[in-house]
Amino acid sequence: MKPGRPEPPTLAGAYALDALTGADQARFESHLARCPQCAAEVSGLREATG
């Protein structure tokens, strides 16, 4: 992780809002695949928007 770039978990909100594209999206999705808590967090945040 480069300094100054947000750690993947803080991107859960942006992801739930469909606000990640390209490399950001790919990077977060590969993180999601390894992080059940992050996947649960995204589902939880999506209950606010969906």
Place this chain on the structure above:
Amino acid sequence: MQEGRVSPWAGPGTREAHRDELSTLLGRVARGDQEAFEAVCRLVAGPVFGTVRRVVRDGAQSEEVAQEVLLEVWQCAPRFDASRGSAMAWITTIAHRRAVDRVRAEQRSAERELRAAAHAVAYDDVVETAEANLEAERVRRCLTSLTELQRESVTLAYYGGYTYRQVAALLGIAAGTVSTRMRDGLIRLRDCLGVTR
């Protein structure tokens, strides 16, 4: 869990779309039941169109995108997992993603500028429907409970279809700050809307 809850963002008509019924119907759709699919379409057509329209804005294009969403529901119903969230949330998530895809695909920079102005008032759109929709009134009230930065970050992404980096550029703040505000804003919104998990 949010048994019986329907999307407060999705517009009029959602209140009738009961979670259990929709979830059961999706199970039948997954097995290729066309009658169940027609029933799903009747239940979700309004919320899907409402979700898409708030992002895409143009009526004819919104109808096209809404059709694509229903097709995706038909094709992807086997992937719906009721343990991971409500059927309506699953469908409106598809609708929102398709809507922002449409907006991004056709956007040119000049249109972007205009859209930025249009979406500065995006959350007033929710107010417009408030009289007809108690759930929208709850969303409006809950949006006002967010900090200004949280609200702007959430509404520019949700209604405007902007990526978090674009939101950061529009607001003139760091991308990392925007992503944090989006997450905090959604948590506050969810808590305000009374979604319990």
